[in-house]
Amino acid sequence: MNVVKPKKFLGQHFLTDLSVAQRIANTIDVCPELPVLEVGPGMGVLTQYILKKSREFKVVEIDFDSVPYLHEHFPELGDNIIEGDFLQMNLCEVFDGRPFVLTGNYPYNISSQIFFKMIEHRDLIPCCTGMIQKEVAERMAASPGSKTYGVLSVLVQAWYDVEYLFTVPETVFNPPPKVKSAVIRLMRNEKSALGCDEQLFRRIVKTVFTMRRKMMRNGMKQILGKDSSLLTDSVFTQRPEQLSVQDYIDLTNRVEAELRKSP
Numbered sequence: 001m002n003v004v005k006p007k008k009f010l011g012q013h014f015l016t017d018l019s020v021a022q023r024i025a026n027t028i029d030v031c032p033e034l035p036v037l038e039v040g041p042g043m044g045v046l047t048q049y050i051l052k053k054s055r056e057f058k059v060v061e062i063d064f065d066s067v068p069y070l071h072e073h074f075p076e077l078g079d080n081i082i083e084g085d086f087l088q089m090n091l092c093e094v095f096d097g098r099p100f101v102l103t104g105n106y107p108y109n110i111s112s113q114i115f116f117k118m119i120e121h122r123d124l125i126p127c128c129t130g131m132i133q134k135e136v137a138e139r140m141a142a143s144p145g146s147k148t149y150g151v152l153s154v155l156v157q158a159w160y161d162v163e164y165l166f167t168v169p170e171t172v173f174n175p176p177p178k179v180k181s182a183v184i185r186l187m188r189n190e191k192s193a194l195g196c197d198e199q200l201f202r203r204i205v206k207t208v209f210t211m212r213r214k215m216m217r218n219g220m221k222q223i224l225g226k227d228s229s230l231l232t233d234s235v236f237t238q239r240p241e242q243l244s245v246q247d248y249i250d251l252t253n254r255v256e257a258e259l260r261k262s263p
Helices: 018-030 047-051 066-073 075-080 108-120 134-141 151-157 198-211 216-224 245-261
Strands: 036-039 057-061 081-083 101-104 127-133 160-168 181-188
Touching: 018 047, 018 101, 018 127, 018 160, 018 181, 036 047, 047 057, 047 075, 057 066, 057 075, 066 075, 066 081, 075 081, 108 127, 108 134, 108 151, 127 134, 134 151, 134 160, 134 181, 151 160, 151 198, 151 245, 198 216, 198 245, 216 245
Parallel strands: 036 057, 036 101, 057 081, 101 127
Antiparallel strands: 127 181, 160 181
């Protein structure tokens, strides 16, 4: 097999610029002691440079054409080619429960889902790097007050420090996507717990950002009830993008206390 044709239903856009692939591969060097899992290697443009680093290394690929291509062109991977869906994998089994670096040229259509799974397994993934849509990268790295600050910003930044590393043009892909891409690096912060009910935290964040252009009060009525006295607090006159991660943690504790008062 000489080439693998990109499949639209898998969100595939194969990187063709080797210098960009080398730069992405180098983003994992910040954690040199950890094994590496690459998601969606395709024809191995990034894989070839990670292999040169002599790291413990596995790839996971769902594309039925890419798997035999990888076996043929990268025989040194051997049994370290996992055929399957990353979103369905048991990540505790990949490296026998050991932490690892997650990297890849992530499929555009599931990039947010990949990061939500990363958050769920944050103790296994202290470092995540790779390429995604520029818009998603900007949202992940956004600061409070920014128009791009939203659910993904808050939930990722609660557990990771986000670095927007560099932008990648559409012209270095086959087929060229309709959007620019960006390479990011996420490093696990020092929090072992948020100090609040984490399920309620996620619920609050997701709820208020469904009405991001309105005051917090509007979204929070769904959780507190429209007659809650807590809604008179000045925090609820702000818009969702104005609150920091710590603000949402503090708010979660106040909301939890209020809900406990309810009959």
